[in-house]
Amino acid sequence: MIKTGILGATGRMGAHLIKNVMEDDTLELSAVHVYDELKQELPEGVLATNSIPEMLKVCDVVIDFSAPAATQELCEAAMENPTALVIATTGLSVHQQNLIEEASKKMPVLYASNMSAGIALLKQLVQQVSSTLKDFDIEIVEMHHRHKVDAPSGTALTLAEFAAKGRGLDLEKVRVSGRDGQIGPRSKDEIAVMALRGGDIVGRHTVGFYNDGEYIELTHVATSRETFSKGAIRAAKWLVDQEPGLYSINDCLGI
Numbered sequence: 001m002i003k004t005g006i007l008g009a010t011g012r013m014g015a016h017l018i019k020n021v022m023e024d025d026t027l028e029l030s031a032v033h034v035y036d037e038l039k040q041e042l043p044e045g046v047l048a049t050n051s052i053p054e055m056l057k058v059c060d061v062v063i064d065f066s067a068p069a070a071t072q073e074l075c076e077a078a079m080e081n082p083t084a085l086v087i088a089t090t091g092l093s094v095h096q097q098n099l100i101e102e103a104s105k106k107m108p109v110l111y112a113s114n115m116s117a118g119i120a121l122l123k124q125l126v127q128q129v130s131s132t133l134k135d136f137d138i139e140i141v142e143m144h145h146r147h148k149v150d151a152p153s154g155t156a157l158t159l160a161e162f163a164a165k166g167r168g169l170d171l172e173k174v175r176v177s178g179r180d181g182q183i184g185p186r187s188k189d190e191i192a193v194m195a196l197r198g199g200d201i202v203g204r205h206t207v208g209f210y211n212d213g214e215y216i217e218l219t220h221v222a223t224s225r226e227t228f229s230k231g232a233i234r235a236a237k238w239l240v241d242q243e244p245g246l247y248s249i250n251d252c253l254g255i
């Protein structure tokens, strides 16, 4: 059995993870990190702790759907106690992204801004369309539930990176995150990434390629959070057998 820990256990994703890990035949729920208060009953023997180092001591793998500060603490603690890490938290700073890379020198780490198989494939399609249809304007729109705290979504940024890569562009130089007022005509290279928030939308991403006379829109819709929790569990099972290094969800899926 793979001893599994959950960081962000009291969150929206945490609730699905607890359920899905407990249902799984090859995973054992060893520990949950409780930042504030755990409102859910857990089976006897599961460590509920507010200490990340204590959680790491009893786990083969930790799955993280939490917040940037928590991910940072996880990476720092894991460098003292190397443990496979599946990291799904978005809204990370450059420093926090570098920490993940640093940690991956000592342990296998899989980072994915989206754990679904659909987005794993969509990234590749976006890069292909971007590099093939060079004259098409690229615009990305994401929609999420009203509780989401980071914008644009990590997935939208990842899709934008693949779009930029398809054209050999530096996303930092071409990304537009809003339009308002006398902004002038659209420049050729810009890639807009726009965020909408409302209701209980689990996650919707559209990458549009627009030209005169035609356009293509590629849309992925997540209709259940279990898409992400089950994707992370699939990643955890794969990751525990890997050497130290930084992996993507595509590595895990072999695509």
Ligand SMILES: NC(=O)C1=CN([C@@H]2O[C@H](COP(=O)(O)OP(=O)(O)OC[C@H]3O[C@@H](n4cnc5c(N)ncnc54)[C@H](OP(=O)(O)O)[C@@H]3O)[C@@H](O)[C@H]2O)C=CC1
Pocket (backbone or CB within 6 Å): 007, 008, 009, 010, 011, 012, 013, 014, 034, 035, 036, 037, 064, 065, 066, 067, 068, 069, 070, 087, 088, 089, 090, 091, 112, 113, 114, 115, 116, 150, 154, 228
């Ligand atoms: N990669 C993917 O496929 C997906 C990624 N996500 C990402 O996962 C993250 C969590 O999403 P969601 O579950 O909706 O968010 P929630 O706000 O519901 O949950 C966040 C969790 O993190 C905990 N937390 C917050 N701050 C800290 C801290 N400083 N230290 C330790 N724990 C902390 C919260 O504890 P408390 O409840 O006590 O505040 C809570 O358990 C987000 O970044 C989201 O974008 C979400 C879905 C899919």
Ligand SMILES: O=C(O)C1=N[C@H](C(=O)O)C[C@H](O)C1
Pocket (backbone or CB within 6 Å): 090, 113, 114, 144, 148, 152, 153, 154, 155, 156, 202, 203, 204
């Ligand atoms: O916060 C969410 O809910 C989600 N976050 C991820 C992101 O920022 O891309 C993935 C998914 O879209 C749901």
